[in-house]
Amino acid sequence: MEFEAIAQSLVNAGRFLASQGWAPATSGNYSARLADGSVAITVSGRDKGQLIPNDIMVVTLAGEPLGSGQRSSAETLLHTSLYQAYPEVGAVLHTHSINCVSLSRWLLSQGQTTLLLTNYELLKAFPGITTHDGEVAIPIVDNSQDMVALSETVLTRLQAVPAPGYIIAGHGLYSWGATVPQARMATEALEVLVSCALQAILLDRTFA
16 A cells, blocks of 8 residues: 555656646656665656556666566666665655756856755745755756766765755756655745746846
8 A cells, every 4th residue: 555655646746747847748757765665666758747656666776676567767776876875865856847957057057066045935845944044055967878977976966065956957856855745845846946046047137
């Protein structure tokens, strides 16, 4: 029953994220830790706006499928590496929004490898933040098709800059929480905050 409940929770999250335009053309992938240490994760190539429980499979912490005959995303290691490094992480969601993709590419082209978010009321959506003038630093990393190297880079950056998520430049956002609903809230908050940061940059450049 645990898998069925988790699978439905991932389906619900995926449909919501897709409804916001954050999962175009079957992009994105979602996962959650199971009690036995394995991971429930979306099957590769599924339309995230039309997910059903059968679109969720199970892999080991090494990313190996457990008897489903299905294939998970090539980015599975980016999920499982977080579960191995952080026992408190219970769910990971990955989106491909226009604003995250665009802003991350621009920031990296300017030599900025971190997006600093501060003075936003929505920061209180993240654990431990109780005021708008707190700060959240979101690491931005170069894109790569080498998932081993990319996951190692991400973990190194997160050790230096603890954060509720990170952005792969030109690719998209990874964010997480203790449960799927908490990960969904963190993802929604970060997507909105990234949009606010992008709008602020555009307004500054327009009226400078």
